[in-house]
Amino acid sequence: MREKYKLLVMIVIFILLYFLKFDTFLSKTVLLEGFLMLQEYVREHVLLCLIPAFFIAGAISVFVSQTSVIKYFGPNANKLLSYTVASVSGTILAVCSCTVLPIFAGIFKNGAGIGPAITFLYSGPAINVLAIILTTRVLGFEIGLARTIGAIVFAIVIGLIMSFIYRDEKRDVSKNNFVSDLDKELRPLWKTTIYFFNLVLILIFATWGNPQDSVGFYSLIYKVHWYLTVGLLISLFFILKFWFNKEELSSWIIASWTFAKQIFPLLLIGVFVAGILMGRPGHDNGLIADKYISMLVGGNSFRSNMFASISGALMYFATLTEIPILQGLIGSGMGKGPSLALLLSGPALSLPSMIVLSKIVGTKKMLVYVILVALMSAVVGLIYGKYF
Numbered sequence: 001m002r003e004k005y006k007l008l009v010m011i012v013i014f015i016l017l018y019f020l021k022f023d024t025f026l027s028k029t030v031l032l033e034g035f036l037m038l039q040e041y042v043r044e045h046v047l048l049c050l051i052p053a054f055f056i057a058g059a060i061s062v063f064v065s066q067t068s069v070i071k072y073f074g075p076n077a078n079k080l081l082s083y084t085v086a087s088v089s090g091t092i093l094a095v096c097s098c099t100v101l102p103i104f105a106g107i108f109k110n111g112a113g114i115g116p117a118i119t120f121l122y123s124g125p126a127i128n129v130l131a132i133i134l135t136t137r138v139l140g141f142e143i144g145l146a147r148t149i150g151a152i153v154f155a156i157v158i159g160l161i162m163s164f165i166y167r168d169e170k171r172d173v174s175k176n177n178f179v180s181d182l183d184k185e186l187r188p189l190w191k192t193t194i195y196f197f198n199l200v201l202i203l204i205f206a207t208w209g210n211p212q213d214s215v216g217f218y219s220l221i222y223k224v225h226w227y228l229t230v231g232l233l234i235s236l237f238f239i240l241k242f243w244f245n246k247e248e249l250s251s252w253i254i255a256s257w258t259f260a261k262q263i264f265p266l267l268l269i270g271v272f273v274a275g276i277l278m279g280r281p282g283h284d285n286g287l288i289a290d291k292y293i294s295m296l297v298g299g300n301s302f303r304s305n306m307f308a309s310i311s312g313a314l315m316y317f318a319t320l321t322e323i324p325i326l327q328g329l330i331g332s333g334m335g336k337g338p339s340l341a342l343l344l345s346g347p348a349l350s351l352p353s354m355i356v357l358s359k360i361v362g363t364k365k366m367l368v369y370v371i372l373v374a375l376m377s378a379v380v381g382l383i384y385g386k387y388f
Contacts, residue, residue, distance in 0.1 A: 037275025058256030115163025270352025300385030308338030312346030337385020
């Protein structure tokens with residue numbers, strides 16, 4: 001081992017020994033927090049978020065030809081079209097940083113360029129229309145507008161940077177094992193479109209959160225979202241029964257299961273570790289106490305913005321939960337700049353998503369993506385805090 005790495009290991013060990021709360025590390029409290037975080041994730045996100053996402057990813061793998069993906073998202077596609085479609089697609093889904101991963105994997109493994117794929121990856125959890133509306137209502141118009149502009153710009157800029165960094169990389173996009181003769185036009189395009197639209201709407205309405213005091217339209221949808229979900233499931237049943245043959249359905253199930261067994265175990269490990277380190281949102285039982293976070297994100301220094309950005313990247317935020325958490329941190333003295341930095345990095349990243357992303361695109365690309373999000377969030381937060 002090189003000397004500089006030995007030194008780095010020693011520094012890390014020193015920091016851990018100095019700051020970790022060892023009085024709780026070996027107690028049941030921290031481990032219990034990890035299990036509670038895991039249980040909360042399983043109860044709230046697996047059935048309604050992950051399973052529909054796995055089926056969408058499997059459908060992309062089987063029923064969307066690689067020729068089409070490469071045409072619209074490949075390295076030689078029209079950049080304006082590909083990045084616009086990628087960002088808009090993510091916005092429509094409005095999912096969390098973990099739920100978007102199976103769908104991202106389906107697009108990326110089917111031949112999408114790293115740039116448009118990353119734009120989709122960031123935009124899904126970051127450009128959430130309801131979250132932006134609630135941010136404006138709860139935290140103020142300025143930070144809501146800054147979040148909106150920042151998230152849209154980030155999605156495209158980070159995608160372009162990733163595309164530039166890996167512009168010379170050759171990828172193997174040979175056909176996957178699930179597509180045999182299915183690329184042939186077995187049904188009209190409008191039927192396939194309705195099928196995908198149905199799957200996406202199931203994901204959207206099944207995970208529709210309670211907007212509480214939000215605008216009337218979202219409250220109205222929340223009151224009937226289960227009826228809409230059941231209706232869509234019935235519609236899906238008839239679509240599968242009359243428009244698809246057994247071979248296609250079998251291929252779809254196999255593809256969905258492949259994504260599930262690759263991603264799900266890693267997500268569980270990541271959520272458990274995140275629970276031990278940071279604790280559940282709103283519970284100060286993790287190794288890293290909330291009071292230290294509040295203490296380090298006051299003011300508007302680059303350090304405070306960077307710390308907020310990194311903290312947000314490590315935490316796991318379910319959709320919309322970042323707003324009440326941030327409201328509490330602001331009440332504890334968090335500065336405006338770090339608040340925006342956390343809003344730009346937190347929903348788009350999490351420790352579980354990093355673990356899974358490294359499996360999909362490789363550790364180096366994952367680290368580059370995380371560094372870009374964290375650094376850009378800190379810089380934008382610093383600028384925002386200075387002028388607002």
